[in-house]
Amino acid sequence: MRIPGPEHQEDGGSSAVAAAGGLHQYPVRLHETYGPVVRFQLPGAGEAVSVADPVLLEATAHLDKRPEQLFAFLDPLCEAGNLQVLPAEEHTPWRRLLLSVLAGRPAHERHFARFTELAHDLADHWAARAGGEPVELQQELTVLSLRMICGFALGGADAGTDTARVVAAFEDVLTEHLGRLYQVPRADPRSAERAGEALAYLRATVDRVVAAHRSDGRTDRSDLIGALVEAGESPARIRDTVMVTLLAAHHTTGVAVSWTLHLLGRHPGAADRVAAELDRVLGGRTAPDYGDLRRLTYLDRVLKESMRLFPPGPYGAREATEDLVLGPYGIPAGTTVFYPFWAVHLNPGYWPDPERFDPERFTPREVAKRPRLAYIPFGIGPRACEGAALATVEAQLVLAVLLKRLRFRPAPGHEVTPVERFVLWARDGIRMTVRPRDPSRAGGAPAT
Numbered sequence: 001m002r003i004p005g006p007e008h009q010e011d012g013g014s015s016a017v018a019a020a021g022g023l024h025q026y027p028v029r030l031h032e033t034y035g036p037v038v039r040f041q042l043p044g045a046g047e048a049v050s051v052a053d054p055v056l057l058e059a060t061a062h063l064d065k066r067p068e069q070l071f072a073f074l075d076p077l078c079e080a081g082n083l084q085v086l087p088a089e090e091h092t093p094w095r096r097l098l099l100s101v102l103a104g105r106p107a108h109e110r111h112f113a114r115f116t117e118l119a120h121d122l123a124d125h126w127a128a129r130a131g132g133e134p135v136e137l138q139q140e141l142t143v144l145s146l147r148m149i150c151g152f153a154l155g156g157a158d159a160g161t162d163t164a165r166v167v168a169a170f171e172d173v174l175t176e177h178l179g180r181l182y183q184v185p186r187a188d189p190r191s192a193e194r195a196g197e198a199l200a201y202l203r204a205t206v207d208r209v210v211a212a213h214r215s216d217g218r219t220d221r222s223d224l225i226g227a228l229v230e231a232g233e234s235p236a237r238i239r240d241t242v243m244v245t246l247l248a249a250h251h252t253t254g255v256a257v258s259w260t261l262h263l264l265g266r267h268p269g270a271a272d273r274v275a276a277e278l279d280r281v282l283g284g285r286t287a288p289d290y291g292d293l294r295r296l297t298y299l300d301r302v303l304k305e306s307m308r309l310f311p312p313g314p315y316g317a318r319e320a321t322e323d324l325v326l327g328p329y330g331i332p333a334g335t336t337v338f339y340p341f342w343a344v345h346l347n348p349g350y351w352p353d354p355e356r357f358d359p360e361r362f363t364p365r366e367v368a369k370r371p372r373l374a375y376i377p378f379g380i381g382p383r384a385c386e387g388a389a390l391a392t393v394e395a396q397l398v399l400a401v402l403l404k405r406l407r408f409r410p411a412p413g414h415e416v417t418p419v420e421r422f423v424l425w426a427r428d429g430i431r432m433t434v435r436p437r438d439p440s441r442a443g444g445a446p447a448t
Helices: 014-020 026-034 054-060 068-077 088-102 105-128 137-154 163-181 191-215 224-230 235-266 268-282 290-295 297-309 341-345 364-368 388-405
Strands: 037-042 046-051 316-319 324-326 329-331 336-339 406-410 418-421 423-426 431-436
Touching: 014 026, 026 037, 026 046, 026 341, 037 336, 046 054, 054 324, 054 336, 068 163, 068 191, 068 235, 088 224, 088 235, 105 137, 105 290, 105 388, 105 406, 105 431, 137 163, 137 235, 137 388, 163 191, 163 235, 163 418, 191 235, 224 235, 235 268, 235 297, 235 388, 235 406, 235 423, 235 431, 268 290, 268 297, 268 388, 268 406, 290 297, 290 388, 297 388, 388 406
Parallel strands: 046 336
Antiparallel strands: 037 046, 316 336, 324 329, 406 431, 418 423
């Protein structure tokens, strides 16, 4: 049976993606029109098959190959081979090494105090601005999360790093190379030159901190560089790994926290309930201990529901290495399988009234009713995000610190529109007013 989909376009699908508002929105519309499996033209990768049903996704969950052309925009960040498309025999040990650092509780606990200090610094900064001009969440939270991952990845060798400049440099590089992938006309004739300068700055920054780390003679496996040095990785692979880790981690956490605060600002009842839970669990303390995070069950539900509605990375892709069967459809080997995370998360067959914000979807009872791949904010299978556990810890901590002290409300007249910019970004920012929270006036029943 032929897979349904739109008519072939001579431009490779670029105009259809642009007309839909981006590659985050386009698959949602395709699946609304054509059903759970759709054939479409994916710019940069030819024809692809998009799968929005979590049960059918199971047949693809073992795939361990990414389509190289779709991730070619990351080639400039890597010198020892694009880490996003390493062959399985190289990727598996590299992934195992990253997981030993990024997913390990000992490493999380080692860095937790520093994470807390950085979160307090931002809370102090915003508290001082309470009642004044609205704050722009995305930029400041992205800088915060980059500072966190710098300390984690670089083992404290990041002193003196201009994190705001690093964030801006990543944006310049990604904007230029994603624009090439999607054939976006350049608005700035210096964009290519600026991207080259930004890439040179990023490499020099990583080289400096790697050199500082090596000069200390440390090979502590609870930081990323230490683990890579101890594993005997080449200097080029170490630098590539640090570059890609900084890129992925600073986007994921900052974006996830931004969208969560946006949603809580629009749903004050949920914000009251988070505040009540924080008061109950933390008492007079202004931040959780590492062990407190598992007791913040309602905050965890809120974060998960936020990443369902606004997954930081809105899509992924694999290449079928053998023929697959997806329901009534056959997928030949070599096909690009597209994972439309946002469309999966909005599938009404598994998420009733899917665009409604409802953290109760993530109670244990409700979770047990759904297929495991109905919620996939960090991807699936052997190429899923290695930093998922770390990003979750960071996001929970930052939210707890901010929401224990502050209340956020949407800035009057400011429209928040999601766009695709490597991650699910807000086109004109997420601007919110901030005021101190009075715990004695927090509404809502304590969360259970």
